Amino acid sequence: MKRYILAVMLLLGFNTFTKAQQKMPTAQEMTVKSVDELEKRLKLTPTQKSVIYNYVFDMSKQQLDLIKRQQAGTSKEDDVTKFYKLQNDTNDNIRTILKGDQLPEFEKVLEDRLNGGTKKKKKKGKGKEEEEVVTGISGLKLQAQP
Incomplete structure (x- = not known):
């Protein structure tokens, strides 16, 4: 009986969690x-x-x-x-x-x-950092790098 109640509780919790994630x-x-x-x-x-x-x-x-x-x-x-x-x-x-x-x-x-929005790439200059906007395939490649 305890297992049955636990299983029902888990299913209800999972259902609530997935609905919260899918708010349109x-x-x-x-x-x-x-x-x-x-x-x-x-x-x-x-x-x-x-x-x-x-x-x-x-x-x-x-x-x-x-x-x-x-x-x-x-x-x-x-x-x-x-x-x-x-x-x-x-x-x-x-x-x-x-x-x-x-x-x-x-x-x-x-x-x-x-292109999926703009991706920002940090560029180091003389003592300060500037942000360069990278779009298109370059932005996707940038995202894949570790």
């Missing part, structure tokens, strides 16, 4: 994080920020629905295509709103996201 961010949390990054890097006007927020929020809601369907096992074959199509459409809509030097910086943001 909300669409609003994802949108705020994304728009805040764009605002800092692109120096958005309040109007641009508001319109971009709406685009990103709509995309995030739809993508989270697709992810939940996939996790539930009820996804369709074209859901992955829809996921990336939503992302590309949103990026195209954002491009139409941006002006001048914001466009090249937006392309850099997208490139950084595709």
